[in-house]
Amino acid sequence: MDRLQMRAMLRDMLRARAFEEAAAQGYAQGQIAGFLHLYPGEEAVAVGVLHAAEPGDYVVSTYREHVHALVRGIPAQEIMAELHGKITGVSKGMGGSMHLFDASRRFLGGYAIVGETFPIALGAAYAVAYRRLPEAVICFFGDGAVNQGTFHESLNMAALWKLPILFVCENNHYQIGTEIHRHSAITEVYKRACGYGIPAEKVDGMDVLAVHAAARKALERVRSGDGPQFLELETYRYRGHSMADPASYRPNVELNAYQANDPIAAAIHEAESAYPSADAMAAVGADCISHFCDHCCQEGHLDKAEITRLRQEVQAEVDDAVRFAQQSAEPDMQDAWSVFHHNRRYEVLMETAP
Amino acid sequence: MSDLFYWQSLNRAMDAEMAADETVITLGEDVGLYGGTYRVTEGLMAKYGEWRVRDTPISENSFTGLGVGAAMLGLRPVVEIMTINFALFAIDAIINMAAKIPFMSGGQFPMPLTIRMPGGIARQLGAQHSQRLEHTLMNVPGLRIAVPATPQDAYWQLRQAIHSDDALIVLEHELLYFSKGDVNEKAVAPPIHQALLRRSGRDVTCIAYSRMVILALEAAEFLAKEGIEMTVIDLRSLAPIDWDTCVQSVQQTHHCLIVEEDCRFAGAGAELSATLQERCFYFLDRPIQRVAGLDIPTPFNGKLEAASIPRTEDIISAVRQMLGTPGGQS
Ligand SMILES: Cc1ncc(C[n+]2csc(CCOP(=O)(O)OP(=O)(O)O)c2C)c(N)n1
Numbered sequence A: 001m002d003r004l005q006m007r008a009m010l011r012d013m014l015r016a017r018a019f020e021e022a023a024a025q026g027y028a029q030g031q032i033a034g035f036l037h038l039y040p041g042e043e044a045v046a047v048g049v050l051h052a053a054e055p056g057d058y059v060v061s062t063y064r065e066h067v068h069a070l071v072r073g074i075p076a077q078e079i080m081a082e083l084h085g086k087i088t089g090v091s092k093g094m095g096g097s098m099h100l101f102d103a104s105r106r107f108l109g110g111y112a113i114v115g116e117t118f119p120i121a122l123g124a125a126y127a128v129a130y131r132r133l134p135e136a137v138i139c140f141f142g143d144g145a146v147n148q149g150t151f152h153e154s155l156n157m158a159a160l161w162k163l164p165i166l167f168v169c170e171n172n173h174y175q176i177g178t179e180i181h182r183h184s185a186i187t188e189v190y191k192r193a194c195g196y197g198i199p200a201e202k203v204d205g206m207d208v209l210a211v212h213a214a215a216r217k218a219l220e221r222v223r224s225g226d227g228p229q230f231l232e233l234e235t236y237r238y239r240g241h242s243m244a245d246p247a248s249y250r251p252n253v254e255l256n257a258y259q260a261n262d263p264i265a266a267a268i269h270e271a272e273s274a275y276p277s278a279d280a281m282a283a284v285g286a287d288c289i290s291h292f293c294d295h296c297c298q299e300g301h302l303d304k305a306e307i308t309r310l311r312q313e314v315q316a317e318v319d320d321a322v323r324f325a326q327q328s329a330e331p332d333m334q335d336a337w338s339v340f341h342h343n344r345r346y347e348v349l350m351e352t353a354p
Numbered sequence B: 001m002s003d004l005f006y007w008q009s010l011n012r013a014m015d016a017e018m019a020a021d022e023t024v025i026t027l028g029e030d031v032g033l034y035g036g037t038y039r040v041t042e043g044l045m046a047k048y049g050e051w052r053v054r055d056t057p058i059s060e061n062s063f064t065g066l067g068v069g070a071a072m073l074g075l076r077p078v079v080e081i082m083t084i085n086f087a088l089f090a091i092d093a094i095i096n097m098a099a100k101i102p103f104m105s106g107g108q109f110p111m112p113l114t115i116r117m118p119g120g121i122a123r124q125l126g127a128q129h130s131q132r133l134e135h136t137l138m139n140v141p142g143l144r145i146a147v148p149a150t151p152q153d154a155y156w157q158l159r160q161a162i163h164s165d166d167a168l169i170v171l172e173h174e175l176l177y178f179s180k181g182d183v184n185e186k187a188v189a190p191p192i193h194q195a196l197l198r199r200s201g202r203d204v205t206c207i208a209y210s211r212m213v214i215l216a217l218e219a220a221e222f223l224a225k226e227g228i229e230m231t232v233i234d235l236r237s238l239a240p241i242d243w244d245t246c247v248q249s250v251q252q253t254h255h256c257l258i259v260e261e262d263c264r265f266a267g268a269g270a271e272l273s274a275t276l277q278e279r280c281f282y283f284l285d286r287p288i289q290r291v292a293g294l295d296i297p298t299p300f301n302g303k304l305e306a307a308s309i310p311r312t313e314d315i316i317s318a319v320r321q322m323l324g325t326p327g328g329q330s
């Protein structure tokens, strides 16, 4: 991986974190209402997978999708405006936080009913396969979603018809307050895909390089007509399920352990490793040193100053997005009706056949 | 008599029934350790254990179906569906199984199943999380639907639902869980499907259910200052409907306004209006009117969301218009 790409991934992870923290702040201040499901802790998943995707690929996501949208290239302004319910939002203020859609960027939407992303992805992939295009459909979902019937139904059809789907399970171990051992008989999610003959792999979702490598490989197979592929990415959300959830069901030690392994900190650590200080070298074990050394030789270099610059850059972008959202106009009822009738004018519906 | 939140009275009802009858079990997402999304099952798992209070995976179709199967063997399951929006995945279990098995089996299998779920528009949850499905459920022979608007009714009607040998849906409302009211746990409950007069007035009959009852009462209060006396009927049940209470009142006031949060097209109001005009035609001074939700998916934007469902002002102006008293003089 070259220096620019590594820098771009780190930049997106920092953007994602800054965006979500700004959203949390907007919610706390009463500027944003409704359910707000945030992504901190899981950045390596979206960034690793979507940096491996091509612009021609399609993305289907859940209600926890701000970061997927952001990394996919939807401007922060338009996402933030949607969270604020403004007409300048990517869904014109009609969808909200859980329903970001952007046809031009092939972002097929955020879905709030758990288990809906599977059939949508299935249909999109069917259309792609039908047209014999070298495109892939990337389908995101949580560990809780794999117990919905649509998961099993869709995996079977995807495998049966060799549809071009990359299934990406964001396994953060929780279905709101229910831990995975209490909601799934098989807790290694990737094994379920094996039951449908879909090649599946479990990858450390806190390690953006590992995620990226696995996604790239899987997407290559999808595009070359090998049929669906499946990745289980083990990750963790630092916050509650949504802003309304204090997450008191999770032991603190668990949160602390994952935070110690923060994907952004880890990515920075990797990025910085081109010039480890003498202290840093001394502080880590032999394996890590050799790992760092290999890494430094093969990969590019970033230094602390550049990372600080990146942080400032993304913060400025997010601040601008918040300003934009706050200053944008609200839609009125006429906007709602015209969106509703956009592709289905009443006069047309009532026309009689010739 | 105690002052309880709506969710607390549901919690007390659950506790009372589970203590009294060990065939009562409950299941749903996060009902156990978490205590329920709206706290309705709080404390029950610690008290009654995992086999009676079961946290489920996100598998609405099958865990609602589980409720049906368990009811066929004589348990009294109370299935909690986190919100009505997720019941769309369970619609086969509800409509094809729970509602029909008692009939298809020639009466061999009663269906002592209760399905609890909140519906309605909360605050800016987007179109998929802000809808009402009573129109769908009302149309299914074999389902009974209670729609408690007060903590007292929540307590009574949930207990009565659990006692019932038919499939019974207790349709709660997301914005009512934190409303408060007096609950008398000892008082004798009216029949589960009986409508109640919340206020009596000679000029017009307003029929509402669930959260809309509260808006109707606000409107009645306001209209009283203008000299308009409005009767407010809280339906409490959508299937069956207590027609006699409605007919009697409309025969006295000669005016009828129906208020529903659900979309107007083919909704509960349409059924009420059709049947009441059949039964009260010669008593009516004006056509029956409806105040209802707009026929549009709920917009996310807060102002539009509020504009898409009835507001107190909408009820007030509909009444004024019907009585021909624009601008407040009576
Ligand atoms: C069909 C359905 N049932 C229940 C819910 C309520 N709900 C929203 S998110 C969620 C948990 C989902 O967990 P998971 O799939 O692991 O995703 P995560 O939130 O952890 O990213 C539940 C139960 C829903 N939105 N849709």
Ligand SMILES: [Mg+2]
Pocket: A142, A143, A144, A170, A171, A172, A173, A174, A175, A176
């Ligand atoms: Mg999860």
